[in-house]
Amino acid sequence: MDKEAPQQQSENVEAASKGGSLLRSSSIVSVMTLLSRVLGLVRDVMVAQYFGARADAFFVAFKIPNFFRRLFAEGAFSVAFVPVLSEYKTQRSLVEVKLLIARVSGVLGLALLAITALALLGADYLPWVFAPGFRDDPQKFALTAELLRITFPYLAFISLTAFASSVLNAYGRFAVPAFTPVLLNLCLIFSVVVMTDWFVEPLFALAWGVFMAGAVQLLFQLPFVARLGLLVRPQYQPKDEGVRRIGKLMIPALFGVSVSQINLLLDTLLASFLESGSVSWLYYSDRLNNLPLGIFAIAIGVVILPALSNKHAAQQGEGFARTLDWAIRMVFLLALPAALALVTLATPLMATIFYHGEITAYDVGKMTLSLQAYGSGLLAFMMIKVLAPGYYARQDTRTPVKIGIQAMVVNMLLNLALVFPLQHVGLALATSLSAYFNAFMLYRGLRQQGVYTAQPGWLSFALKALVANAALFTLMFWLMGDVQQWLEWSTLQRSSWMALIVAAGVLVYFVILIAAGLRPRHLKGQLF
Template sequence: MTQQQDPASADQKPANNKGPGLLRSSSIVSLMTLLSRVLGLIRDVVVAQYFGARADAFFVAFKIPNFFRRLFAEGAFSVAFVPVLSEYRRMRPLEEVQLLIARTSGVLGLALLAVTLLALLFADYLPWIFAPGFRSDPEKFALTADLLRITFPYLFFISLTAFASSVLNAYGRFAVPAFTPVLLNLCMIFATLVMTEWFVEPLFALAWGVCLAGLVQLVFQLPFVARLGLLVRPQYQPKDEGVKRIGRLMVPALFGVSVSQINLLLDTLLASFLESGSVSWLYYSDRLSNLPLGVFAIAIGVVILPALSGKHAADEKDSFSRTLDWAVRMVFLIALPASLALILLAMPLMSTIFFHGEVTAYDVGKMTLSLQAYGSGLLAFMMIKVLAPGYYARQDTKTPVKIGVQAMVVNMVLNLILVFPFAHAGLALATSLSAYFNAYMLYRGLRQQGVYLPQAGWWSFAFKLLLANGALLGLMWWLMGPAQAWLDWSPSWRAGWMALIVVSGVLLYFALLIAAGLRLRHLRGEVF
């Protein structure tokens, strides 16, 4: 029992609490997330080969519980729970931390069970809300509802998984939560390759794969929580002081942290009225644009939230600001070249990854347009992930929710303006433009509150980025050649040439940054 308590007990001391640097912690999360995203890309390729653009019904049935998962579990709940848990960890004894976890998990678990049962009862009606355009195809509409009955229990399991991940992240154990999504991808690949033969309608295999993945991910994380001495029996105590604080922080954060997810859901809703296949085109392009977002920005956001929460609890304002500044610089370092690559190489990327099996050249062309639209907003998407923790770490969830509502209004207006001339690509572009509005408002708020003060050296840093990204753009343009030629090449030739472009681009980009004076020590964040 003593060994179990050591990690938590040691964390009660706020002074001289040395830990891994932010760059090292972010790198660990990025590496694990990269593994997950690569497998996720393989998963999408496998699904695309089997189903092409015919999987609209499954993608909607998967998006609905996934939306609630990101909204409640990884979104509003985590940003409300982690700061409170971080404060308990630093300021209170282990027994009170265990009580907070027990009572929070009890209330959360019961709420999730109630939502899941309600969704199963009303599964026939949910597609009317999330994909009303499917009403013109009664068979697709009914199939979506049937698939939803299988996929929705995923919300229960994956939300409890996210709860366990929040506990591990608050204690600096980032690798396990970052690795966990690998299991989802493995389950879905298995379902596609093996389980599709078990069903008359093969899409049911994907639905059962999702449900199984939720349970597997939860079971995987529990032993690591137990090693911290924090695997406790749930208690239903909604009047507990800590639980009530989490609830108060969570309610406004429902919108503030998940605006991008709400915007994407609005895209799906409107896309259901468009040409058949529009939902799939948006899904595949969104998944590809999310690769750099998940590997880097989300990893940085995950790492800095508990770090910022601890600095706020210790009233270390200067250190708080420096940590935010480090995160913003890291985003610019990664987002700018990634955005240029997604825009310029959209056709080569889509043809290399998805132009197989049931995916046609027409599908690739449509996915290219939406990928370019999403890619143009990558910097804003990534910036939101690192600026929002600046509010949540200070337990301020009201300001982001105000900004979030404004951004949603902007997105809806732009959707209605851009969907007519640009169809599904207009929906993606509207999401990107509203993300820039969201990011700017978050940044302006932090500056006005005096929370974030950019550190010295930004002009020099910007010049180095401009030089490196300009050269990268020229290299990619030179190596890419005619975009249409990528559809004529063999899969192996496309893959080999894309590898050459990626490797050459990465080497040139960082070589120029080093030549301009950027060093590893400039990228190291503060310790926890």
């Protein structure tokens, strides 16, 4: 064994955590994610303007590999791999870390090739599973299958990208993985602006844009992994101790980490039976709802998973609880104003962002209702992203599975109960309600296991946040005015007034928090 390996590994860890704090690292990820999400909105606006609500076939063809990506790559794989990698990084030599990375990448790569090959062979049948309502429109059904053959290889590219991201995150390099999704949006924007004229059916341009984006994201991250000295040749050794441990952790995590994605997929399936355009209405409103979710909650979750994993490996129980408490407070501080904004300003937001080109006032009205339903569950969606790492960091994937299955059952029952009276809005509302059930059960489990205990000062903190949110709601409601005028204004008028509301809202919210005594130093936390 290399005698210098432990020293080199120690230097890597020190460099990764130098000057780091939870707030600083989360802020870096949030800024990068904000850039990605803003470009994502630009992308969606361009797609909406060009295709309107007739892009259902592409959204389903993109949603299928995206679903598997979130389920396997960013979901089950990441939450299983990062804790094991953190343990190796903390307790073993650099040589053993490299062997783990080589063997995991080999097994993962071969599995992805097999899954992709099977999906390509079965592309004509997958739409029956994910959008059975399309069978009433043979042309749309066939188009979905053709697009899927182009988009599905994205799963292999992006899963390997998630693998590289997990390595970088475990070593405290959060900025590069957070920036990488920007490339997806740039590729899709390029496909809309440049490539649509290349095809008789313009939706094929979007499909090839997805394929291109997967390859570009993977190639972008490899040099940064190489700088850590961890870009190694893959080895296929499925019986390796670390590989088998990760595999065992992944099996239950497949259900536990991606319940919200499964719920959204069920929404798409049922929406395919509803009024034409329902899939697109849900997609656009979900995308807007995911803006604060990605900027804040996912960023916090990405940062705390390796931090919690390190504290668990070092048997720092009190530090583990403090890190979880910090994450919950940050979500509470950021989710409430974001949810208020989505529900209160739903029509102005949808009109400002999407009321162009092929999108009609009727579409805006439908998207507004589903956005309000999704926005009402934003607090729960964000809580799930920070509570689940409390289990995964301790390599406990079974408990979230049980909770996830229960939440899925709740969601399915609510879907059936609400879809008939409320149509696509009922599907969005059912997803939000089941998310609250999921978040509550995760929270209760952490308390019962003694892993999480609320830290002092919660009552004062909550009161300050509630007062600030009350002032924010009053301001937004006053500035919004008559929602009908937003549909009559020009794009410039809508954009200008929305910018004013957002700027005024952010200013008032944080000024009141500061006046109430909340300071940035109160929000810091130790990363490693």
